[in-house]
Amino acid sequence: MAVNPYISSKRYETFSYLPAFTPEQVRNQIAYAISQGWNPAVEYAHPDDQADHYWHMWGLPMFGEDSVDVVLSEIEACHRAFPSYVVRFVAYDNYTQSQGLAFVVHRG
Template structure:
């Protein structure tokens, strides 16, 4: 039996390899299909004690396509290239965050958006 190498784990889906562009697109599509509101957040670190991230603009209440969300991710990444960036999905009925996943890690490849 082999154990996982010791490394930092981030958010939902953190035990999987980095998401491809198509997988990121599909996760955002899932958020929209479920009626959740996507939002983009960024932070300089991803330490477990850092529970509050800075929100990039307001949640994307009127987003109807994945491309709208991807454009905002790219804008955030352009302005804050040295920060971790994640997408979160908010449920307006339960009034809480349902899911989140990292779409950009600074100084690491594997994420285009």
């Protein structure tokens, strides 16, 4: 019986039980979050600390940002600055005052 590599890895965020998103799927998820009026943000954490500590925020949330390309460029800038860290996209919902969506983009 073959072992699924996704079952043996740690699970974090909304889509962590699925295979890693393709760049187009990441773009579509960010576009969806923006279309809902949610505020995008980028966070990062060391792979050993991602379950035990708060994640570090890359800058401030991008309040009112409506460009997927701007968000993607911030995700890539964070990944370039911390290539061995886990980087995730978070979308904050002003209405419910909570996260509307969060998923890991780079697993470190």
